[in-house]
Amino acid sequence: MDSHFGWGGVVDGWRKGPWTSQEDKLLCDYVNIHGEGRWNCVSNITGLRRSGKSCRLRWVNYLRPDLKRGKITPQEENIILELHARWGNRWSTIARSLPGRTDNEIKNYWRTHFKKAKSSSSKINLQRSKLPKSLIQQDQNHERR
Incomplete structure (x- = not known):
């Protein structure tokens, strides 16, 4: 062998x-x-x-015996979203706030559940930026109502 x-x-x-x-x-x-x-x-x-x-x-x-198994809970998901907004892709820093979860697990969860949504909202913003300013302002005023 x-x-x-x-x-x-x-x-x-x-x-x-x-x-x-x-x-x-x-x-x-x-x-x-x-x-x-x-x-x-x-x-x-x-x-x-x-x-x-x-x-x-x-x-x-x-x-590791202290690893959590199973799905990420809604509470953990909220923490991931909040901390990612604050720290970006610092997975090991985020993992310290979720005992029993690994940085790798959190990164994979983010990439499978949120990366697509983030990229599609970026595409919408990119499409908006190509529009004339008057249309963008009208759209923003409509969203505020």
């Missing part, structure tokens, strides 16, 4: 592709004993053939 260069194989000594349940258990055992951090040491200590970055991301995004 070491010479296999496809998905799920080993390339240059590092395993690529989906994680197995045995690898997850090794990583969880490592974190329970040594704590989070020093991710580049994980492969030497546990025998995992994964990079430190891969181990860190697996732990942070999938294996």
